[in-house]
Amino acid sequence: MAFDATADHIKAGMFVGGDWLFPHPREVIEVENPADETVIGTIPAGTPEDADQAIRSAAQAQRAWSVLPAIERGRAVSRLARLIERRSEEFARLITREQGKPITQARGEVGATVGFLDYAAENARRIGGDIVASDNPNEEIQIRRHPYGVVVGLTAWNYPAALAARKIGPALVAGNAFVMLAHEFTPFSGLFIAALAKEAGIPDGVLNVVTGRGPVIGQALVEHPATAMITMTGSNRAGREIFRTAADGMKVLRLELGGKAPFIVMEDADLDRAVAAALTARYTNCGQICTCNERMYLHRDIADAFLDRFVAASKALRIGDPMGDPDLGPKVSGAEVAKIAGQVDQAVASGAQLLLPGGPLTDGAYAKGHWYAPTVLEVADNAAAIMQEEVFGPVVPAMRVDDFDHALRLANDTGFGLSAYVFTRDHRRLMRTPAALKFGEIYVNRANGEQFQAFHNGWGQSGLGGEDGQYGFDGYLRKQTLYMNWDE
Structure with missing residues (x-):
């Protein structure tokens, strides 16, 4: 060869x-x-x-x-x-x-x-x-x-x-x-x-x-x-x-x-399962997957409990030499790090609250390479750029929603239509989901990961x-x- x-x-x-x-x-x-x-x-x-x-x-x-x-x-x-x-x-x-x-x-x-x-x-x-x-x-x-x-x-x-x-x-x-x-x-x-x-x-x-x-x-x-x-x-x-x-x-x-997958968690969801899936769907491959969890819509009744667990788990992720098998490796390039850092700075300047600051890592073991720590924000405006533009990195914004209809409306308010996530145990909501969500691929009560025999396709942009x-x-x-x- x-x-x-x-x-x-x-x-x-x-x-x-x-x-x-x-x-x-x-x-x-x-x-x-x-x-x-x-x-x-x-x-x-x-x-x-x-x-x-x-x-x-x-x-x-x-x-x-x-x-x-x-x-x-x-x-x-x-x-x-x-x-x-x-x-x-x-x-x-x-x-x-x-x-x-x-x-x-x-x-x-x-x-x-x-x-x-x-x-x-x-x-x-x-x-x-x-x-x-x-x-x-x-x-x-x-x-x-x-x-x-x-x-x-x-x-x-x-x-x-x-x-x-x-x-x-x-x-x-x-x-x-x-x-x-x-x-x-x-x-x-x-x-x-x-x-x-x-x-x-x-x-x-x-x-x-x-x-x-x-x-x-x-x-x-x-x-x-x-x-x-x-x-x-x-x-x-x-x-x-x-x-x-x-x-x-x-x-x-x-x-x-690209994608801007919504991650919807209702008040009746299994929170342990939802948090675990949200972590996998956001941080695998340092968030560099088109089907990643890009924005979370959390029912008000469980938002605090979910975010407490999610932020704690995000903070505990190991970042380091990918040959040593950490949870997160580096971003692919310095330009990619600069891009997502700019997106976070813009979100904060527009009123987003940093729940986990994360951000670029540049000291000590991270002096060389393209490193970015998990970053979690809470956002009040679905029109904010951080809720509309693909991040493609270990950054995730969250919003609180009043009910399932509210979550669906915000989730569909995008030009993207690749993947979406729904966590609920309500059979009526589950039956409504395929017609209500305008995405080519929907994960229900599970993390991402398409299968060979299925069909992976995007709608819209x-x-x-x-x-x-x-x-x-x-x-x-x-x-x-x-x-x-x-x-x-």
Whole structure:
């Protein structure tokens, strides 16, 4: 394997057409460890020419790949899953080095990576169609499914391995070829998968991974005339830019964007369970998950008791070297720390009360790295920016509500529509929840964590399309209608 994930300094090329490309002379991008700011490796800053080469390689390989029996494509993806499984500890340590999540959480991400690939492989025998009765004699109508061709994947830095597998698996099993732009903060996870894909026998050009900056090589991938479909996980700003760029070419889009998940706790909830779930849903991966608990709506009768427990538990969380497996590791970058610090400062200036000051950590063991301690605020105005804008860090505001209807009204007062949480034991409230909450994914009496066989999709400003399960898999196939007439 040309890519050495265990090296102290990783010098990685792009993986295009089954080869490792180290273009020279070329600007390189340094990749740092968020825990101590050391440079762990370099990647090429890709150009539009690199994008063109990757897309052309994928288009050429896709033709032969698409005519293979689906079961053969599924077996190749399954072999990739087994290779990742065999090297799971090495992979987890790589994820922690480049992204900063605690090692146990990185191991969980590797497990999810394997799970996404396995689920996709299982769908190889489920690519079906329909036969519909025709109005004409001696005729039937067939609805068939075909791959799109070349799929471009743009992945986020918060789960660089799992998000890649979530897209690569179904795209390949469906018969597409795939070109992925690995995020410049966390490129090595995608390159690790690419190296193992070659070992798994996935044909050259079927999976390509390029590196560089989104506005340069990413835009070139999106604009390329041979790109048929774009699947992206990232910010709303980036999603809107891709939407505009892809419009001229009428590209098919699947955009999983940001969230501002409400966390509703009613007076009849199991408080121990709700507090535990609120902690998990806010602080896992240092709050860098689009489905995170972003704003809490607490019934007045239990608000004090809930906040007392939540603040005490938040304060007790261990922050430190992610290889030592703390509760919280670092934020991914200094810019991310500055962004959320600014959001908290603005909230306090607008009248929010700090229940747990938290904030940036910069002294002693935290002199190097990008550290931010859990921060809890109480807010009185749902229009405040801290209640409307995604934080994506270990900061959570809370508001008191009078009743369930009040909570629903405030929860829906947002442009986002990805995830929501409800804690209540009232059957009538539970039955109302799906129709009342305008979100694509709702967790009832549990923390977050979607499953492979379900469907992960956002409404409104949280995106288009969706991932996972049969619905997600079908999104990588387009339909064709065939009127089969045998009248002589």
